[in-house]
Amino acid sequence: MLKTSVFCFLASYVLAFACELGQFRWRHALARIVSLLMAVAGLIAHTFYLLYRSNQSDLPPLLSSAHDWLLVVAWLAVLVYLFVSLAEGELGIGLVMWPVVLLLVVSAQYVTAAPSHVLDYHRNWKLLHATLLMLGTTFVLLGFVLSLLYLWQHRRLKQRQTQSRAIKLPNLELIERLNRWTILAAVPLQTLGIASGFGLSIFSKGGELAMTWTDPVVIGGAVTCLLMGVLFVWLLIQKRSPGRQVALLTAWACGFLLVTLIGLQMLTAAVGMRSIHGNASAPAAVATEGQAP
Amino acid sequence: MNLLALYCTHQTTSLAVRERLAFATSERLVTGYAAMKQRFPDTEIVILSTCNRVELYVARRSDAEPMTPPMLAQFLSEFHDLPLDDFVGELRAATGSEAVRHLFEVISSLDSMVLGEPQIVNQVREAYRVAEAQGACGPMIHALFQGAIRTSSRVRTETRLAEGKVSIASVAVGDFAKSIFDHFDDKLVLVIGAGEMAEETLRYLKDEGVREIVVVNRSPERAQRVAAEWGGRAVPWSELNTWLGQADVIVSTTGADKPIVDASLFKQVRAAAAGRTAFILDLGAPRDFDTNVGDLNDVFLYDIDSLKKTCEANRKARVREIDKARKLIDEEAAKFMAEYYHRASGEVVSRLMQDWHAVSKDELDRLFHKLPDLNEKDREQIERTVERIVNKLLHPPLEALKVEAREGTPHGLINALKRLFRI
Numbered sequence: 001m002l003k004t005s006v007f008c009f010l011a012s013y014v015l016a017f018a019c020e021l022g023q024f025r026w027r028h029a030l031a032r033i034v035s036l037l038m039a040v041a042g043l044i045a046h047t048f049y050l051l052y053r054s055n056q057s058d059l060p061p062l063l064s065s066a067h068d069w070l071l072v073v074a075w076l077a078v079l080v081y082l083f084v085s086l087a088e089g090e091l092g093i094g095l096v097m098w099p100v101v102l103l104l105v106v107s108a109q110y111v112t113a114a115p116s117h118v119l120d121y122h123r124n125w126k127l128l129h130a131t132l133l134m135l136g137t138t139f140v141l142l143g144f145v146l147s148l149l150y151l152w153q154h155r156r157l158k159q160r161q162t163q164s165r166a167i168k169l170p171n172l173e174l175i176e177r178l179n180r181w182t183i184l185a186a187v188p189l190q191t192l193g194i195a196s197g198f199g200l201s202i203f204s205k206g207g208e209l210a211m212t213w214t215d216p217v218v219i220g221g222a223v224t225c226l227l228m229g230v231l232f233v234w235l236l237i238q239k240r241s242p243g244r245q246v247a248l249l250t251a252w253a254c255g256f257l258l259v260t261l262i263g264l265q266m267l268t269a270a271v272g273m274r275s276i277h278g279n280a281s282a283p284a285a286v287a288t289e290g291q292a293p
Numbered sequence: 294m295n296l297l298a299l300y301c302t303h304q305t306t307s308l309a310v311r312e313r314l315a316f317a318t319s320e321r322l323v324t325g326y327a328a329m330k331q332r333f334p335d336t337e338i339v340i341l342s343t344c345n346r347v348e349l350y351v352a353r354r355s356d357a358e359p360m361t362p363p364m365l366a367q368f369l370s371e372f373h374d375l376p377l378d379d380f381v382g383e384l385r386a387a388t389g390s391e392a393v394r395h396l397f398e399v400i401s402s403l404d405s406m407v408l409g410e411p412q413i414v415n416q417v418r419e420a421y422r423v424a425e426a427q428g429a430c431g432p433m434i435h436a437l438f439q440g441a442i443r444t445s446s447r448v449r450t451e452t453r454l455a456e457g458k459v460s461i462a463s464v465a466v467g468d469f470a471k472s473i474f475d476h477f478d479d480k481l482v483l484v485i486g487a488g489e490m491a492e493e494t495l496r497y498l499k500d501e502g503v504r505e506i507v508v509v510n511r512s513p514e515r516a517q518r519v520a521a522e523w524g525g526r527a528v529p530w531s532e533l534n535t536w537l538g539q540a541d542v543i544v545s546t547t548g549a550d551k552p553i554v555d556a557s558l559f560k561q562v563r564a565a566a567a568g569r570t571a572f573i574l575d576l577g578a579p580r581d582f583d584t585n586v587g588d589l590n591d592v593f594l595y596d597i598d599s600l601k602k603t604c605e606a607n608r609k610a611r612v613r614e615i616d617k618a619r620k621l622i623d624e625e626a627a628k629f630m631a632e633y634y635h636r637a638s639g640e641v642v643s644r645l646m647q648d649w650h651a652v653s654k655d656e657l658d659r660l661f662h663k664l665p666d667l668n669e670k671d672r673e674q675i676e677r678t679v680e681r682i683v684n685k686l687l688h689p690p691l692e693a694l695k696v697e698a699r700e701g702t703p704h705g706l707i708n709a710l711k712r713l714f715r716i
Binding site for chain 1: 473475568570593595602603607610
């Protein structure tokens with residue numbers, strides 16, 4: 001039986017990030033290989049951890065708790081990082097991606113880890129709701145990372161700085177195109193995710209899944225989704241918009257959405273506020289060690 | 294090792310002399326090989342002739358008469374119909390391991406005008422290919438040039454000697470334009486003026502796939518010439534503002550004594566293309582674009598000074614790699630020499646063993662003839678004993694030869710063995 005804990009993959013990710021940073025000073029193929037190996041090792045430990053949690057609660061990780069949900073988003077982000085790194089090794093995506101992944105993993109420690117027991121009803125609907133939100137959030141996260149890369153590259157070009165030999169940034173045109181696509185994918189997914197959540201709540205009126213208008217996670221999610229919707233419409237109606245402006249707006253909107261979603265989850269867990277997305281009855285920090293099957 | 298390299302390069306010889314010694318066309322090169330083979334039979338030859346160097350590599354068997362620089366200089370003088378005195382002082386020569394090291398440095402671009410430039414590898418490969426096609430190569434040249442190609446590959450992968458661009462145009466396109474645009478086949482390039490650097494930039498842009506080029510020049514004839522050369526079209530100077538508003542890449546090299554475009558003009562002409570990125574390469578001195586044009590949104594303006602910094606940084610980075618490259622070359626040259634001496638001593642070892650075993654076999658045959666009553670087992674025992682004696686007697690001299698070959702030049706010992714045992 002393989003024992004894994006959040007610490008296992010968090011440490012691997014920290015080392016992978018350190019190797020990425022180290023390439024600024026010491027550019028060597030070995031540093032890149034170590035970085036990728038650390039990322040792969042972390043991803044394996046991360047997968048075992050999620051599988052264990054899923055077995056323990058007898059629920060898919062997406063439905064189990066906010067803790068698991070955030071870790072699934074982080075898992076997807078690492079997968080995207082590995083895919084990009086293996087396809088285009090010199091791209092400096094890790095420098096922006098790893099802080100976001102680490103933030104998600106660390107945040108997952110401060111949100112509720114208690115499995116939800118209200119899932120026997122409308123399980124498939126709930127799964128659809130969580131999956132749509134998770135995919136939407138992943139695209140939001142990618143949009144955020146791409147916007148930061150755009151702003152970084154834009155600043156370098158404006159200041160006429162020599163391209164670092166260690167870390168290559170993607171070109172502006174490519175980032176801009178990918179950025180638009182991530183927003184165009186994220187907003188419908190987020191909207192459908194929230195709509196399915198409202199639908200669930202309406203169908204189970206009076207039941208345990210009933211939504212309250214004071215639920216901070218619901219309110220925060222709806223507001224940020226509205227904000228993303230505005231950005232989405234703006235992107236659709238603008239034939240050409242300055243790339244930097246798009247990147248700035250995307251960075252702010254996506255950053256705000258991520259901070260709001262994670263922040264509200266942490267807040268509800270910290271103060272024990274009632275939310276249909278879980279409460280603080282079982283803080284994640286005490287339930288982080290698991291045994292892989 | 295019977296190897297000689299005779300050469301003149303951009304570092305030692307003026308272009309005026311180099312161009313007279315060059316084998317400039319393929320016909321001339323083929324004639325050169327034919328003349329050399331006729332004059333120096335049983336000689337392996339490679340002629341490397343580029344705009345920066347003329348080099349002759351010649352090798353012979355170790356027991357043949359060595360080639361000398363005057364022999365080759367005389368050949369060059371007669372072949373090119375040049376008085377010897379006009380160039381003989383400009384030639385340099387290297388023999389044996391020095392010649393090996395010289396070729397390894399040349400192919401690794403340590404001896405190039407632009408340190409780390411990649412063309413020299415192909416030029417050396419091509420010279421080797423032509424020599425092979427002309428039947429001028431033998432085992433020594435094959436081993437030498439294959440070792441050289443291996444060395445250049447190591448230098449390029451294990452050092453940063455070839456990294457970073459070092460010309461203004463290549464930095465502008467490779468480091469900056471390519472960081473802005475993903476592809477160039479749908480980009481409109483506007484060339485203002487028709488300077489040499491603009492043409493160099495066009496070459497790099499063409500390599501990236503640029504299709505649409507518009508040339509504006511006060512002189513329509515010059516505009517026509519540049520446009521024709523690069524597959525673009527020339528437009529009148531009066532249309533400058535129209536094309537400024539549409540271009541994605543602008544390369545400017547006018548001889549104007551003050552900026553021809555300022556921020557307000559540029560903003561005005563780009564009004565219809567709001568949000569469209571413009572990459573401006575201002576190669577004029579004085580500059581053609583006011584510096585405040587670079588402050589506009591989605592405009593990336595680069596002048597010579599801003600690019601020079603990158604060129605200089607890249608050049609310095611390459612210079613820092615020289616020691617590392619030399620170390621690799623030393624390693625590869627030493628490895629090559631060790632392999633060469635190992636092969637040379639291997640021939641002697643094998644001949645010596647063959648001779649001694651042949652003698653022992655003859656003597657055994659004679660003995661067995663005199664003792665016909667010996668059974669098969671006894672014969673076998675005697676044969677084995679004699680073989681062991683021969684091997685034990687040969688062991689000390691052969692071991693000494695191996696040690697000598699590992700440590701350097703075993704010529705003395707090889708010659709001694711050859712004389713002692715009449716090999």
